[in-house]
Amino acid sequence: MSEQASDPHPTDFGDFEGGFGAIRNRPEDREPSDFPHSHFAAIYETEEERFAATVPFIREGLAAGERCLYVLSDYHEEEVLEILRECGIDVDAALESGAFSFSTVDETYLQNRPFDPDEMISFYRSVVTEANEEYEGLRVIAGTNWIQEVSLETFMEYEGRGNTLFNETDSRALCLYDRDEHSSEVIADVIRTHPHLIYDSTISQNFYYTPANELFETQDHDAEVERMLETLNGRARAESELADHKRFLQELNEITSRPDRSFEEKLHDLLDLGCNWFDLELGALNRVDPNANRLEVEYINGHHDYYQPGADFPLSQTYCIAASDIKQAASVSDPTEEGFDDLAVYQEFGVESYLGTYLPIQGGADRTFAFIAASPREEPFSTEDRTYIELMGQWVKYELERQQYEAELEETIGELRQSNDRLKQFAYAASHDLQEPLRMVSSYLQLLEERYGDDFDENAQQYVDFAIDGADRMREMVDDLLAFSRVEQSEEEFEPVNCETVIEQVTSDLAVQIEESDPEIVVGSLPTVIASLEQLKQLFSNLISNALKYNESETPRIEISAEERPDYWEFVISDNGIGIDPTKTDRIFEVFKRLHHNDDYPGTGIGLSLCQEIVGNHDGDIWVDSEPGEGSTFTFTLPKRRPS
Structure with missing residues (x-):
């Protein structure tokens, strides 16, 4: 059977979550018990989905210096070549060098009818050996509409043994399964026998994989296929989101942890990161006062006709009012649909996309940390987007509050130093000025004793002695205090x-x-x-x-x-x-x-x-x-x- 290619645009191919290279293991890195990593099944419903898996598989193989063998089943050779050329692969040069070649089902799987798994494994092993003499490895791309001519059990036995072959040698296989052409029972067994699946533009490791000799029977194959494929896609998307989250945190940490950069430099890098991550044009940090309905632009990471540092706007005429009202992250993807089309930021400044978060600053002016773009968004901002901007905002909030605290602390320390200096000056002046009165008291007491001592009774003499002793001790204390003050101010x-x-x-x-x-x-x-x-x-x-x-x-x-x-x-x-x-x-x-x-x-x-x-x-x-x-x-x- 031949299906005429529908001339798909090259950009329709090769854009799926994950990648062949990301899950590749070299044979020398594998242990016998390792999970197979070289056998893929692409389950497709449209031509675009078929070649979205096929094109990058071939492109990566040629780029890695591997030989690629395409086993024709339901397409003619020229149809495949036309699509590969449209996708930017220099397939003619590859054909001339021998790095790319075609074969047919009759020349491979059905060369000695009926289909024999032993013969097919032997055939591929010899092809791998031959390819390894000149190339880095072998890649096989094979259609599977012909398997309706053989027993399912026999073919799945071959697929299971193929896992071992492709895992132990420098080779990989991409099997193409048309979901509309094969029964649910076949697709269910395909899922069980392939370590990696490609479905709905997503590549995922297959935790449903089961060796061929352990395949189980099921009554409702349609329902099981749907459940398997949806579960695999869900898991793949979750893994992709987790990888994105880790990458974001790594980039955020790389920016904020550098000790050699100032707050302003880190903030600029952070705004650049947000623009790249959220696909927006400009990032800004703004001072806001909701009670005064005021927003002042403090920092930006680019040029804008209206948003410049020092520019002052009514808060209620900017999208930051959305974040200010709820005191957390807010977004605007469609100003008209979301009721923001009456704001000056939309009517006069032409801003159509916004993602920002509110930063309450203890001891200082509150801020908004936001990103904008003049172009509308095709998709609304995600929960992850709001989480990421809040994470960035937390660092900005911490740094601003730390600066505020350090400024207040420095001011307090300065005031304490001034107060301490005044106390030192007072102690020095007081101790210095007390010396003369104390000398006078001591001198007159001694003079009193010398002139009138003979007339003192016992009590009077005791009183004079107490006074002289007290004055002497006071003088010693003043002398020591003066010495202490001199050391302090030295x-x-x-x-x-x-x-x-x-x-x-x-x-x-x-x-x-x-x-x-x-x-x-x-x-x-x-x-x-x-x-x-x-x-x-x-x-x-x-x-x-x-x-x-x-x-x-x-x-x-x-x-x-x-x-x-x-x-x-x-x-x-x-x-x-x-x-x-x-x-x-x-x-x-x-x-x-x-x-x-x-x-x-x-x-x-x-x-x-x-x-x-x-x-x-x-x-x-x-x-x-x-x-x-x-x-x-x-x-x-x-x-x-x-x-x-």
Whole structure:
């Protein structure tokens, strides 16, 4: 039988979901138990569907350097050649080189009537061997209208054995089945015996595949065929949608995760991605205020006569009103049908397609993230389209809120810095200005005692002593507070400081206290560091003085050492003093916090706070390890690099 080709347009062929190359496995990659991947059945109802499978199968084979054998069944050779030429395949060159050839059913399947599966498998095995000597493999395209002349059981036995042949060798077969010409029983068995099916412009892996010797019987072949084909198509579409979703997420992640690009650069790439993905012309990020009925274009990724950054429009005259009303993704595919044809965006700007989503921004102006086109859409936007734009919008929303938060945080930090500077200035001024009144109080009390002390009774003398002692302690506190303020506001240049020399100067300054305690002071090898000389002297002086003061041992012992780390020096000052309760070690670094009464251990409670401030000025850390009665070990670090 010969059917005259209907001169289909080349673009009608070769456009189906999936692809032969996507599911190809090389024989050397297969294990014996692998599912066959090289035997296809195309179930078609029209000529266009038939050649939509045939053309790409041949095109891919020739491009891969394989030999293609077309077994004619219901078409003449010239009819097939005409269609292949119209589809852009240089079939004449392939014929001349031998890469493409024709054969007939009588020369292949029915060469020794009746049909014999053993002979056919042997024939194809020899053809594969011959093709492999010169080509990368073999592809067979065969019509099947002739199988009505043989028993179905015999032919399906051949198809099952063909799976093994095509799976184990560099060969593939595409069997063409006209659904209108074959019974439902035949089509059902075709579905069962082929690892891959092509139907309704969709290629899919066939989970109904069953080896020929396990074929089951069924009563309602028509219903089963419909169910099988629809299930396969549904699964193939689901797999295609899942693959699209993964690809979209991958592209989205590639754009948003690049640390070397700014927000504006990423946003531009994101708008380009949306235009390509949704097949729209322009993407934009807009500031919107629904209460004021206002939309301002903030960013765009292309040129438009009306939409430009800074352009201001009534929100209600743009398609963004649709997303604004529902506070989520919205689309417009047909403005007239959907009731948007009275808007200026349609009447004046000529925009006919829109996909956008609403972005409520915490602490800032709300936005819409949208895409538009002047051309109408043939199909409405899908649920997946709205999901994709919401995913992109979530990233934009996060970035805008992060920028808003960082700006607010920076402003708060600036205000705190100003407030802290004012407090420092106040503390310095207050402590400085308090010195003179305190000197006057102390001086007049001493003068009062010198001139009239002989006339004081016991109570009067005690009162004067209390006043003098209080004034002296207040002066010490003011002096320490002034020293603390000087360290806080210090802009002193750091320089190389020899720590061993600093220890010598400090022990000399503390000579009286050292003489009273008669301690054993062990000093290890100490480095030269980049630091403030005066601050370092104050640091060591406070720590050594405390080690002497809070010590009741017969022979106080102080050990001073330093250990080099990769990026810093670690100094350790340990003693055998009274120790500190571990639950209270954090308190000792707070200003004016003391663990002992002044009658037991005099002091102002600023010394260790000053130590912490000095170490902090040098970008270091300080801490203490101690137990009551077991002494204390103070550790602090100083970076090797110049402090920032």
